[in-house]
Amino acid sequence: MEKTYSTWFVRLNWISLVLIFLVTIAGSFVRITGSGMGCPDWPKCFGQWIPPTDEAVLPDNYKDIYSTKRAKKIEKFSRFLGAIGFQSEAQKIRNDKSLLIEQDFNAQKTWTEYVNRLVGFLAGNAVLLVFLWVIAKYRQRKLVFLATINLIFLMFQAWFGSIVVATNLVPWTITVHLFFALLIIAIQVFILLQVAPSQRIKLPMTAAMR
Template sequence: MDNYERDPTDSKPHTAWRLRLALAGCALAVVVVVLGAFTRLADAGLGCPDWPGCYGHLTWPDEHHEIQNANAAFPHAPVQTDKTWPEMVHRYFAGALLLLVGGLTVLSWRRRGHRTFKQTHFLLGLIILQAAFGMWTVTLKLWPQVVTAHLLGGLATLSMLWLIVERLRNKGRFIPAHEFRALQKIRPLAFIAVATVVLQIVLGGWTSSNYAALACPDFPTCHGEWWPQADFAQGFNVAQQIGPNYLGGALESDARTAIHLTHRIGALIVTLLVLSLALLAWRAGSRRWAIGLAGALALQVCLGIANVVMFLPLPIAVAHNAGAALLLLGLLTFCYRIQTAQPQASSTNSERENSELHGTVLAGEL
Protein backbone atom coordinates (compact mmCIF):
# COMPACT_ATOMS: atom_id res chain seq x y z
CA MET A 1 0.00 0.00 0.00
CA ASP A 2 1.26 3.47 -0.86
CA ASN A 3 1.97 5.97 1.92
CA TYR A 4 1.57 9.70 1.42
CA GLU A 5 3.06 12.78 3.03
CA ARG A 6 1.81 16.33 2.69
CA ASP A 7 3.90 19.47 2.87
CA PRO A 8 3.37 20.83 6.42
CA THR A 9 3.85 24.41 5.22
CA ASP A 10 0.69 24.25 3.07
CA SER A 11 -2.36 26.11 4.32
CA LYS A 12 -4.96 23.35 4.06
CA PRO A 13 -8.08 25.51 3.49
CA HIS A 14 -6.32 27.70 0.93
CA THR A 15 -4.78 24.75 -0.90
CA ALA A 16 -8.11 22.91 -0.85
CA TRP A 17 -9.84 25.85 -2.55
CA ARG A 18 -7.12 26.08 -5.19
CA LEU A 19 -7.34 22.33 -5.76
CA ARG A 20 -11.11 22.51 -6.26
CA LEU A 21 -10.69 25.43 -8.65
CA ALA A 22 -7.98 23.60 -10.61
CA LEU A 23 -10.15 20.48 -10.86
CA ALA A 24 -13.04 22.60 -12.11
CA GLY A 25 -10.62 24.15 -14.60
CA CYS A 26 -9.66 20.69 -15.87
CA ALA A 27 -13.29 19.77 -16.40
CA LEU A 28 -13.94 23.07 -18.16
CA ALA A 29 -10.81 22.66 -20.31
CA VAL A 30 -12.05 19.24 -21.44
CA VAL A 31 -15.35 20.84 -22.47
CA VAL A 32 -13.49 23.59 -24.36
CA VAL A 33 -11.27 21.07 -26.18
CA VAL A 34 -14.26 18.92 -27.17
CA LEU A 35 -16.30 21.96 -28.25
CA GLY A 36 -13.34 23.21 -30.28
CA ALA A 37 -13.09 19.85 -32.03
CA PHE A 38 -16.83 19.83 -32.68
CA THR A 39 -16.71 23.38 -34.09
CA ARG A 40 -13.81 22.54 -36.39
CA LEU A 41 -15.19 19.20 -37.58
CA ALA A 42 -18.67 20.65 -38.15
CA ASP A 43 -17.06 23.25 -40.46
CA ALA A 44 -18.26 25.99 -38.10
CA GLY A 45 -14.89 27.66 -37.58
CA LEU A 46 -16.03 30.61 -39.69
CA GLY A 47 -19.63 30.46 -38.49
CA CYS A 48 -19.06 33.96 -37.12
CA PRO A 49 -16.98 36.12 -39.48
CA ASP A 50 -16.11 38.65 -36.77
CA TRP A 51 -14.54 38.40 -33.31
CA PRO A 52 -15.27 38.41 -30.38
CA GLY A 53 -18.95 38.89 -31.28
CA CYS A 54 -20.96 37.14 -33.96
CA TYR A 55 -22.30 39.39 -36.71
CA GLY A 56 -22.10 42.19 -34.17
CA HIS A 57 -24.12 40.25 -31.55
CA LEU A 58 -23.05 39.09 -28.12
CA THR A 59 -24.62 35.72 -28.88
CA TRP A 60 -25.65 35.08 -32.50
CA PRO A 61 -28.44 36.32 -34.79
CA ASP A 62 -31.46 34.03 -34.69
CA GLU A 63 -34.45 36.30 -35.33
CA HIS A 64 -35.49 36.95 -38.93
CA HIS A 65 -34.71 40.67 -38.83
CA GLU A 66 -31.37 40.02 -37.10
CA ILE A 67 -30.37 37.57 -39.83
CA GLN A 68 -31.36 40.06 -42.53
CA ASN A 69 -29.27 42.81 -40.92
CA ALA A 70 -26.32 40.43 -40.47
CA ASN A 71 -26.45 39.35 -44.11
CA ALA A 72 -26.49 42.98 -45.19
CA ALA A 73 -23.49 43.79 -42.98
CA PHE A 74 -21.53 40.67 -44.03
CA PRO A 75 -22.61 39.89 -47.62
CA HIS A 76 -19.57 37.64 -48.14
CA ALA A 77 -20.58 35.44 -45.17
CA PRO A 78 -24.34 34.87 -44.99
CA VAL A 79 -25.69 33.60 -41.67
CA GLN A 80 -25.89 29.83 -41.19
CA THR A 81 -27.53 29.27 -37.83
CA ASP A 82 -26.21 25.71 -37.57
CA LYS A 83 -22.68 27.15 -37.83
CA THR A 84 -23.00 30.22 -35.59
CA TRP A 85 -24.02 28.65 -32.30
CA PRO A 86 -21.16 26.08 -32.06
CA GLU A 87 -18.60 28.85 -32.54
CA MET A 88 -20.13 31.17 -29.94
CA VAL A 89 -20.73 28.43 -27.37
CA HIS A 90 -17.07 27.46 -27.76
CA ARG A 91 -16.01 31.09 -27.26
CA TYR A 92 -18.09 31.52 -24.12
CA PHE A 93 -16.76 28.36 -22.50
CA ALA A 94 -13.21 29.45 -23.41
CA GLY A 95 -13.92 32.84 -21.83
CA ALA A 96 -15.17 31.14 -18.67
CA LEU A 97 -11.94 29.12 -18.55
CA LEU A 98 -9.92 32.32 -18.86
CA LEU A 99 -11.79 33.83 -15.89
CA LEU A 100 -11.31 30.66 -13.83
CA VAL A 101 -7.57 30.56 -14.46
CA GLY A 102 -7.42 34.28 -13.66
CA GLY A 103 -9.01 33.51 -10.29
CA LEU A 104 -6.56 30.67 -9.74
CA THR A 105 -3.70 33.06 -10.47
CA VAL A 106 -5.01 35.66 -8.00
CA LEU A 107 -5.26 32.99 -5.29
CA SER A 108 -1.68 31.91 -5.99
CA TRP A 109 -0.40 35.31 -4.78
CA ARG A 110 -1.32 34.32 -1.23
CA ARG A 111 1.33 31.62 -1.44
CA ARG A 112 4.06 33.07 -3.65
CA GLY A 113 6.54 30.46 -2.52
CA HIS A 114 4.36 27.54 -3.58
CA ARG A 115 5.73 25.49 -6.44
CA THR A 116 2.62 26.13 -8.56
CA PHE A 117 3.00 29.95 -8.43
CA LYS A 118 5.06 30.33 -11.63
CA GLN A 119 3.18 27.55 -13.39
CA THR A 120 -0.16 29.26 -12.76
CA HIS A 121 1.08 32.54 -14.24
CA PHE A 122 2.49 30.75 -17.27
CA LEU A 123 -0.88 29.06 -17.72
CA LEU A 124 -2.67 32.42 -17.64
CA GLY A 125 -0.32 33.71 -20.35
CA LEU A 126 -0.96 30.59 -22.42
CA ILE A 127 -4.74 31.05 -22.25
CA ILE A 128 -4.43 34.70 -23.27
CA LEU A 129 -2.34 33.53 -26.24
CA GLN A 130 -5.05 30.94 -26.95
CA ALA A 131 -7.61 33.73 -27.13
CA ALA A 132 -5.41 35.45 -29.70
CA PHE A 133 -5.18 32.21 -31.70
CA GLY A 134 -8.96 31.97 -31.56
CA MET A 135 -9.21 35.45 -33.05
CA TRP A 136 -6.59 34.70 -35.73
CA THR A 137 -8.43 31.50 -36.64
CA VAL A 138 -11.31 33.72 -37.75
CA THR A 139 -9.45 36.72 -39.13
CA LEU A 140 -6.96 34.56 -41.07
CA LYS A 141 -9.81 32.37 -42.37
CA LEU A 142 -8.76 29.01 -40.91
CA TRP A 143 -5.10 29.31 -41.90
CA PRO A 144 -3.88 25.74 -41.13
CA GLN A 145 -0.84 26.89 -39.14
CA VAL A 146 -3.02 28.86 -36.73
CA VAL A 147 -5.71 26.17 -36.49
CA THR A 148 -3.09 23.54 -35.61
CA ALA A 149 -1.44 25.83 -33.05
CA HIS A 150 -4.85 26.57 -31.53
CA LEU A 151 -5.55 22.85 -31.13
CA LEU A 152 -2.14 22.22 -29.57
CA GLY A 153 -2.57 25.19 -27.24
CA GLY A 154 -5.89 23.83 -26.01
CA LEU A 155 -4.35 20.49 -25.09
CA ALA A 156 -1.36 22.26 -23.51
CA THR A 157 -3.79 24.26 -21.36
CA LEU A 158 -5.56 21.10 -20.22
CA SER A 159 -2.24 19.37 -19.51
CA MET A 160 -0.91 22.26 -17.43
CA LEU A 161 -4.11 22.46 -15.40
CA TRP A 162 -3.88 18.74 -14.69
CA LEU A 163 -0.24 19.03 -13.59
CA ILE A 164 -1.25 21.89 -11.26
CA VAL A 165 -3.84 19.54 -9.76
CA GLU A 166 -1.16 16.90 -9.24
CA ARG A 167 1.13 19.40 -7.55
CA LEU A 168 -1.60 20.83 -5.33
CA ARG A 169 -2.40 17.33 -4.12
CA ASN A 170 1.22 17.33 -2.97
CA LYS A 171 1.39 13.63 -2.28
CA GLY A 172 4.72 11.94 -1.76
CA ARG A 173 4.23 8.48 -3.25
CA PHE A 174 6.26 5.70 -1.68
CA ILE A 175 6.66 2.45 -3.60
CA PRO A 176 8.71 -0.70 -2.97
CA ALA A 177 12.39 -0.20 -3.71
CA HIS A 178 12.51 -2.83 -6.46
CA GLU A 179 9.53 -1.22 -8.23
CA PHE A 180 11.13 2.20 -7.83
CA ARG A 181 14.35 1.03 -9.49
CA ALA A 182 12.44 -0.61 -12.35
CA LEU A 183 10.34 2.51 -12.99
CA GLN A 184 13.39 4.76 -12.99
CA LYS A 185 14.85 2.63 -15.78
CA ILE A 186 11.80 3.17 -18.00
CA ARG A 187 11.47 6.88 -17.20
CA PRO A 188 13.36 7.99 -20.38
CA LEU A 189 11.03 5.88 -22.53
CA ALA A 190 8.01 7.43 -20.80
CA PHE A 191 9.19 10.95 -21.63
CA ILE A 192 9.96 9.91 -25.21
CA ALA A 193 6.41 8.54 -25.46
CA VAL A 194 4.98 11.87 -24.28
CA ALA A 195 7.04 13.80 -26.85
CA THR A 196 6.00 11.40 -29.61
CA VAL A 197 2.31 11.68 -28.72
CA VAL A 198 2.60 15.48 -28.80
CA LEU A 199 4.12 15.29 -32.29
CA GLN A 200 1.33 12.93 -33.34
CA ILE A 201 -1.24 15.41 -32.04
CA VAL A 202 0.42 18.11 -34.15
CA LEU A 203 0.15 15.79 -37.16
CA GLY A 204 -3.49 15.15 -36.31
CA GLY A 205 -4.15 18.87 -36.13
CA TRP A 206 -2.40 19.38 -39.47
CA THR A 207 -4.47 16.56 -40.96
CA SER A 208 -7.70 18.10 -39.72
CA SER A 209 -6.88 21.72 -40.59
CA ASN A 210 -5.96 20.71 -44.15
CA TYR A 211 -9.06 18.49 -44.47
CA ALA A 212 -6.97 15.39 -45.13
CA ALA A 213 -8.78 12.99 -42.79
CA LEU A 214 -10.41 11.20 -45.74
CA ALA A 215 -7.51 11.56 -48.16
CA CYS A 216 -7.10 7.79 -47.77
CA PRO A 217 -10.62 6.35 -47.95
CA ASP A 218 -9.61 2.77 -47.12
CA PHE A 219 -7.66 0.95 -44.40
CA PRO A 220 -5.01 -0.37 -43.96
CA THR A 221 -4.12 0.52 -47.56
CA CYS A 222 -4.55 3.96 -49.11
CA HIS A 223 -6.34 4.09 -52.46
CA GLY A 224 -5.77 0.34 -52.62
CA GLU A 225 -1.97 0.74 -52.34
CA TRP A 226 0.49 0.53 -49.48
CA TRP A 227 2.40 3.54 -50.74
CA PRO A 228 0.25 5.64 -53.13
CA GLN A 229 1.36 8.72 -54.99
CA ALA A 230 1.85 11.56 -52.51
CA ASP A 231 3.25 15.10 -52.54
CA PHE A 232 5.05 15.57 -49.22
CA ALA A 233 6.66 18.87 -50.17
CA GLN A 234 3.30 20.51 -50.79
CA GLY A 235 1.56 18.68 -47.96
CA PHE A 236 3.99 20.02 -45.38
CA ASN A 237 4.52 23.45 -46.84
CA VAL A 238 4.22 25.57 -43.68
CA ALA A 239 4.50 28.78 -45.69
CA GLN A 240 1.01 28.58 -47.12
CA GLN A 241 -0.28 31.95 -48.24
CA ILE A 242 -2.30 34.08 -45.82
CA GLY A 243 -5.48 35.45 -47.32
CA PRO A 244 -7.49 32.69 -49.01
CA ASN A 245 -10.39 31.05 -47.21
CA TYR A 246 -9.13 27.63 -46.09
CA LEU A 247 -12.57 26.25 -45.21
CA GLY A 248 -12.68 22.85 -46.89
CA GLY A 249 -8.93 22.90 -47.55
CA ALA A 250 -6.85 24.28 -50.39
CA LEU A 251 -4.36 21.46 -51.06
CA GLU A 252 -4.37 19.06 -53.98
CA SER A 253 -5.25 15.40 -53.48
CA ASP A 254 -1.64 14.14 -53.51
CA ALA A 255 -0.65 16.67 -50.83
CA ARG A 256 -3.52 15.60 -48.59
CA THR A 257 -2.58 11.96 -49.13
CA ALA A 258 0.95 12.73 -47.94
CA ILE A 259 -0.40 14.31 -44.75
CA HIS A 260 -2.72 11.38 -44.07
CA LEU A 261 0.01 8.80 -44.68
CA THR A 262 2.36 10.61 -42.29
CA HIS A 263 -0.32 10.65 -39.61
CA ARG A 264 -0.78 6.88 -40.03
CA ILE A 265 2.97 6.30 -39.76
CA GLY A 266 3.01 8.46 -36.64
CA ALA A 267 0.18 6.38 -35.19
CA LEU A 268 2.19 3.20 -35.79
CA ILE A 269 5.23 4.66 -34.00
CA VAL A 270 3.09 5.83 -31.07
CA THR A 271 1.49 2.39 -30.84
CA LEU A 272 4.85 0.62 -30.65
CA LEU A 273 6.22 3.07 -28.07
CA VAL A 274 3.20 3.08 -25.77
CA LEU A 275 2.78 -0.71 -25.94
CA SER A 276 6.47 -1.13 -25.07
CA LEU A 277 6.04 1.29 -22.17
CA ALA A 278 2.93 -0.54 -20.95
CA LEU A 279 4.74 -3.89 -21.10
CA LEU A 280 7.70 -2.55 -19.11
CA ALA A 281 5.36 -0.92 -16.59
CA TRP A 282 3.61 -4.27 -16.15
CA ARG A 283 6.93 -6.00 -15.51
CA ALA A 284 7.89 -3.24 -13.06
CA GLY A 285 4.78 -3.94 -11.00
CA SER A 286 2.66 -0.97 -12.12
CA ARG A 287 -0.02 -3.16 -13.65
CA ARG A 288 -2.87 -0.68 -13.34
CA TRP A 289 -0.86 1.89 -15.25
CA ALA A 290 0.04 -0.70 -17.88
CA ILE A 291 -3.62 -1.60 -18.41
CA GLY A 292 -4.71 2.04 -18.41
CA LEU A 293 -2.13 3.18 -20.96
CA ALA A 294 -2.72 0.19 -23.24
CA GLY A 295 -6.49 0.73 -22.99
CA ALA A 296 -6.27 4.44 -23.84
CA LEU A 297 -4.04 3.60 -26.80
CA ALA A 298 -6.37 0.84 -28.06
CA LEU A 299 -9.37 3.17 -27.83
CA GLN A 300 -7.58 5.88 -29.79
CA VAL A 301 -6.40 3.50 -32.51
CA CYS A 302 -9.91 2.06 -32.91
CA LEU A 303 -11.42 5.55 -33.16
CA GLY A 304 -8.85 6.53 -35.78
CA ILE A 305 -9.60 3.47 -37.91
CA ALA A 306 -13.35 4.01 -37.49
CA ASN A 307 -12.97 7.57 -38.78
CA VAL A 308 -11.63 6.21 -42.07
CA VAL A 309 -13.85 3.19 -42.65
CA MET A 310 -17.02 5.06 -41.57
CA PHE A 311 -16.13 8.22 -43.54
CA LEU A 312 -15.54 10.58 -40.61
CA PRO A 313 -18.81 10.54 -38.64
CA LEU A 314 -18.91 13.62 -36.43
CA PRO A 315 -19.34 11.87 -33.03
CA ILE A 316 -16.42 9.51 -33.66
CA ALA A 317 -14.22 12.30 -35.03
CA VAL A 318 -14.87 14.38 -31.90
CA ALA A 319 -14.23 11.33 -29.71
CA HIS A 320 -10.90 10.83 -31.51
CA ASN A 321 -9.86 14.32 -30.39
CA ALA A 322 -10.97 13.57 -26.83
CA GLY A 323 -9.08 10.27 -26.98
CA ALA A 324 -5.88 12.11 -27.86
CA ALA A 325 -6.32 14.26 -24.75
CA LEU A 326 -6.95 11.15 -22.62
CA LEU A 327 -3.83 9.39 -23.88
CA LEU A 328 -1.69 12.49 -23.40
CA LEU A 329 -2.95 13.09 -19.85
CA GLY A 330 -2.41 9.44 -18.97
CA LEU A 331 1.20 9.53 -20.14
CA LEU A 332 1.86 12.87 -18.44
CA THR A 333 0.46 11.61 -15.15
CA PHE A 334 2.51 8.43 -15.39
CA CYS A 335 5.67 10.47 -15.99
CA TYR A 336 4.86 12.79 -13.10
CA ARG A 337 4.22 9.89 -10.73
CA ILE A 338 7.53 8.28 -11.73
CA GLN A 339 9.33 11.60 -11.31
CA THR A 340 7.96 12.20 -7.80
CA ALA A 341 7.98 8.62 -6.51
CA GLN A 342 10.24 7.70 -3.60
CA PRO A 343 11.55 4.27 -2.60
CA GLN A 344 9.86 2.70 0.39
CA ALA A 345 12.16 1.47 3.14
CA SER A 346 12.20 -2.29 3.51
CA SER A 347 10.39 -3.81 6.47
CA THR A 348 13.68 -5.13 7.90
CA ASN A 349 15.25 -1.67 7.88
CA SER A 350 12.10 -0.13 9.34
CA GLU A 351 12.03 -2.66 12.18
CA ARG A 352 15.74 -2.05 12.89
CA GLU A 353 15.20 1.72 12.94
CA ASN A 354 12.18 1.38 15.23
CA SER A 355 14.13 -0.91 17.56
CA GLU A 356 17.05 1.51 17.72
CA LEU A 357 14.70 4.42 18.33
CA HIS A 358 12.89 2.48 21.09
CA GLY A 359 16.21 1.66 22.76
CA THR A 360 17.30 5.29 22.64
CA VAL A 361 14.06 6.41 24.26
CA LEU A 362 14.41 3.84 27.06
CA ALA A 363 18.01 4.89 27.67
CA GLY A 364 16.90 8.48 27.90
CA GLU A 365 14.22 7.58 30.43
CA LEU A 366 16.74 5.74 32.57
Protein backbone atom coordinates in the same frame (compact mmCIF):
# COMPACT_ATOMS: atom_id res chain seq x y z
CA MET B 1 6.51 18.22 4.80
CA GLU B 2 4.19 18.97 1.91
CA LYS B 3 2.25 22.20 1.98
CA THR B 4 -1.49 21.78 2.28
CA TYR B 5 -3.94 23.74 0.19
CA SER B 6 -7.55 24.60 0.87
CA THR B 7 -10.20 22.26 -0.44
CA TRP B 8 -11.82 25.06 -2.42
CA PHE B 9 -8.53 25.93 -4.09
CA VAL B 10 -8.07 22.32 -5.15
CA ARG B 11 -11.66 22.22 -6.39
CA LEU B 12 -11.13 25.41 -8.38
CA ASN B 13 -8.16 23.81 -10.10
CA TRP B 14 -10.23 20.75 -10.94
CA ILE B 15 -12.97 23.00 -12.32
CA SER B 16 -10.36 24.84 -14.39
CA LEU B 17 -9.06 21.57 -15.81
CA VAL B 18 -12.55 20.34 -16.69
CA LEU B 19 -13.46 23.64 -18.37
CA ILE B 20 -10.21 23.75 -20.35
CA PHE B 21 -10.80 20.18 -21.46
CA LEU B 22 -14.38 21.05 -22.44
CA VAL B 23 -13.10 23.95 -24.54
CA THR B 24 -10.86 21.54 -26.42
CA ILE B 25 -13.74 19.12 -26.96
CA ALA B 26 -16.03 21.96 -28.04
CA GLY B 27 -13.35 23.20 -30.42
CA SER B 28 -13.11 19.73 -31.95
CA PHE B 29 -16.88 19.66 -32.39
CA VAL B 30 -16.75 23.08 -34.03
CA ARG B 31 -14.12 21.77 -36.43
CA ILE B 32 -16.06 18.58 -37.23
CA THR B 33 -19.30 20.47 -37.91
CA GLY B 34 -17.55 23.17 -39.93
CA SER B 35 -18.79 25.85 -37.55
CA GLY B 36 -15.50 27.69 -37.16
CA MET B 37 -16.76 30.64 -39.18
CA GLY B 38 -20.20 30.58 -37.59
CA CYS B 39 -19.16 33.88 -36.03
CA PRO B 40 -17.25 36.02 -38.54
CA ASP B 41 -15.85 38.39 -35.92
CA TRP B 42 -14.25 38.13 -32.48
CA PRO B 43 -14.88 38.44 -29.55
CA LYS B 44 -18.44 39.37 -30.51
CA CYS B 45 -20.53 37.31 -32.90
CA PHE B 46 -22.00 39.32 -35.76
CA GLY B 47 -21.27 42.39 -33.69
CA GLN B 48 -23.39 41.14 -30.78
CA TRP B 49 -22.59 39.56 -27.43
CA ILE B 50 -25.56 37.23 -27.94
CA PRO B 51 -25.63 36.08 -31.57
CA PRO B 52 -28.68 36.28 -33.82
CA THR B 53 -30.85 33.32 -34.68
CA ASP B 54 -32.16 34.68 -37.97
CA GLU B 55 -30.39 36.19 -40.96
CA ALA B 56 -33.19 38.74 -41.27
CA VAL B 57 -31.81 40.76 -38.35
CA LEU B 58 -28.46 41.23 -40.09
CA PRO B 59 -27.69 44.07 -42.50
CA ASP B 60 -28.21 43.23 -46.16
CA ASN B 61 -24.51 43.76 -46.82
CA TYR B 62 -23.24 41.90 -43.73
CA LYS B 63 -20.90 39.77 -45.84
CA ASP B 64 -19.22 42.85 -47.28
CA ILE B 65 -18.91 44.38 -43.82
CA TYR B 66 -17.12 41.39 -42.30
CA SER B 67 -15.06 40.74 -45.40
CA THR B 68 -13.69 44.29 -45.17
CA LYS B 69 -12.90 43.87 -41.48
CA ARG B 70 -11.24 40.54 -42.20
CA ALA B 71 -9.05 42.09 -44.90
CA LYS B 72 -7.73 44.64 -42.39
CA LYS B 73 -6.95 41.96 -39.79
CA ILE B 74 -5.27 39.77 -42.38
CA GLU B 75 -3.06 42.66 -43.43
CA LYS B 76 -2.05 43.34 -39.82
CA PHE B 77 -1.33 39.68 -39.15
CA SER B 78 0.64 39.39 -42.40
CA ARG B 79 2.82 42.32 -41.36
CA PHE B 80 3.36 40.66 -37.98
CA LEU B 81 4.39 37.37 -39.61
CA GLY B 82 6.76 39.22 -41.91
CA ALA B 83 8.30 41.09 -38.99
CA ILE B 84 9.16 37.84 -37.16
CA GLY B 85 10.67 36.23 -40.25
CA PHE B 86 7.78 34.32 -41.81
CA GLN B 87 7.66 36.30 -45.04
CA SER B 88 6.55 33.31 -47.12
CA GLU B 89 3.52 32.57 -44.93
CA ALA B 90 2.71 36.27 -44.75
CA GLN B 91 2.71 36.52 -48.53
CA LYS B 92 0.52 33.44 -48.91
CA ILE B 93 -2.08 34.78 -46.51
CA ARG B 94 -1.98 38.26 -48.04
CA ASN B 95 -2.47 36.92 -51.57
CA ASP B 96 -5.13 34.30 -50.78
CA LYS B 97 -8.36 36.04 -51.75
CA SER B 98 -10.42 32.99 -50.76
CA LEU B 99 -9.87 34.04 -47.14
CA LEU B 100 -12.16 37.02 -47.76
CA ILE B 101 -15.13 34.91 -48.82
CA GLU B 102 -17.85 35.09 -46.18
CA GLN B 103 -20.09 32.12 -45.49
CA ASP B 104 -23.86 32.30 -45.56
CA PHE B 105 -25.48 32.76 -42.17
CA ASN B 106 -26.28 29.47 -40.46
CA ALA B 107 -27.89 29.71 -37.02
CA GLN B 108 -26.80 26.23 -35.96
CA LYS B 109 -23.15 26.87 -36.83
CA THR B 110 -23.28 30.33 -35.28
CA TRP B 111 -24.52 29.00 -31.96
CA THR B 112 -22.12 26.05 -32.03
CA GLU B 113 -19.21 28.47 -32.30
CA TYR B 114 -20.79 30.78 -29.72
CA VAL B 115 -21.09 27.98 -27.14
CA ASN B 116 -17.45 27.13 -27.78
CA ARG B 117 -16.48 30.73 -27.03
CA LEU B 118 -18.71 30.82 -23.96
CA VAL B 119 -17.02 27.75 -22.47
CA GLY B 120 -13.68 29.33 -23.31
CA PHE B 121 -14.72 32.47 -21.43
CA LEU B 122 -15.60 30.40 -18.35
CA ALA B 123 -12.30 28.52 -18.56
CA GLY B 124 -10.39 31.78 -18.86
CA ASN B 125 -12.04 33.17 -15.75
CA ALA B 126 -11.32 29.98 -13.82
CA VAL B 127 -7.62 30.14 -14.75
CA LEU B 128 -7.57 33.82 -13.79
CA LEU B 129 -9.07 32.99 -10.38
CA VAL B 130 -6.41 30.32 -9.84
CA PHE B 131 -3.72 32.88 -10.64
CA LEU B 132 -5.19 35.50 -8.30
CA TRP B 133 -5.60 32.94 -5.51
CA VAL B 134 -1.98 31.85 -5.85
CA ILE B 135 -0.73 35.44 -5.79
CA ALA B 136 -2.93 36.42 -2.85
CA LYS B 137 -2.42 33.40 -0.60
CA TYR B 138 0.29 30.90 -1.52
CA ARG B 139 3.03 32.74 -3.44
CA GLN B 140 5.20 29.67 -3.92
CA ARG B 141 7.71 30.23 -6.70
CA LYS B 142 6.83 27.12 -8.71
CA LEU B 143 3.09 27.61 -8.30
CA VAL B 144 3.28 31.30 -9.17
CA PHE B 145 5.28 30.45 -12.29
CA LEU B 146 2.84 27.75 -13.42
CA ALA B 147 -0.26 29.85 -12.75
CA THR B 148 1.30 32.85 -14.50
CA ILE B 149 2.47 30.95 -17.58
CA ASN B 150 -0.92 29.24 -17.87
CA LEU B 151 -2.71 32.58 -17.74
CA ILE B 152 -0.34 34.04 -20.35
CA PHE B 153 -0.84 31.05 -22.64
CA LEU B 154 -4.60 31.32 -22.22
CA MET B 155 -4.55 35.01 -23.14
CA PHE B 156 -2.41 34.17 -26.15
CA GLN B 157 -4.88 31.43 -27.03
CA ALA B 158 -7.75 33.90 -26.90
CA TRP B 159 -5.87 36.36 -29.12
CA PHE B 160 -4.83 33.64 -31.53
CA GLY B 161 -8.43 32.47 -31.69
CA SER B 162 -9.25 35.82 -33.24
CA ILE B 163 -6.46 35.24 -35.76
CA VAL B 164 -7.89 31.82 -36.66
CA VAL B 165 -11.22 33.51 -37.36
CA ALA B 166 -9.64 36.46 -39.17
CA THR B 167 -7.69 34.19 -41.52
CA ASN B 168 -10.78 32.09 -42.27
CA LEU B 169 -9.41 28.89 -40.69
CA VAL B 170 -6.02 28.63 -42.38
CA PRO B 171 -4.94 25.05 -41.48
CA TRP B 172 -1.65 25.87 -39.74
CA THR B 173 -3.34 28.42 -37.48
CA ILE B 174 -5.78 25.72 -36.34
CA THR B 175 -2.83 23.44 -35.56
CA VAL B 176 -1.14 26.13 -33.46
CA HIS B 177 -4.43 26.81 -31.71
CA LEU B 178 -4.83 23.13 -30.82
CA PHE B 179 -1.20 22.83 -29.69
CA PHE B 180 -1.61 25.62 -27.15
CA ALA B 181 -4.89 24.13 -25.95
CA LEU B 182 -3.11 20.85 -25.18
CA LEU B 183 -0.22 22.74 -23.58
CA ILE B 184 -2.62 24.61 -21.29
CA ILE B 185 -4.24 21.32 -20.27
CA ALA B 186 -0.82 19.85 -19.48
CA ILE B 187 0.14 22.83 -17.31
CA GLN B 188 -3.17 22.69 -15.46
CA VAL B 189 -2.66 18.98 -14.78
CA PHE B 190 0.81 19.78 -13.44
CA ILE B 191 -0.64 22.46 -11.17
CA LEU B 192 -3.10 19.90 -9.82
CA LEU B 193 -0.25 17.50 -9.11
CA GLN B 194 1.35 20.25 -7.03
CA VAL B 195 -1.71 21.25 -5.02
CA ALA B 196 -3.40 17.87 -4.63
CA PRO B 197 -0.60 15.28 -4.28
CA SER B 198 -2.95 12.90 -2.49
CA GLN B 199 -4.95 12.66 -5.70
CA ARG B 200 -2.04 11.56 -7.84
CA ILE B 201 -2.59 8.28 -9.65
CA LYS B 202 -0.44 5.55 -8.10
CA LEU B 203 0.78 3.08 -10.68
CA PRO B 204 0.77 -0.60 -9.63
CA MET B 205 4.51 -0.87 -10.29
CA THR B 206 5.19 2.11 -8.03
CA ALA B 207 3.11 0.62 -5.24
CA ALA B 208 4.88 -2.74 -5.54
CA MET B 209 8.29 -1.11 -5.20
CA ARG B 210 7.40 0.44 -1.84
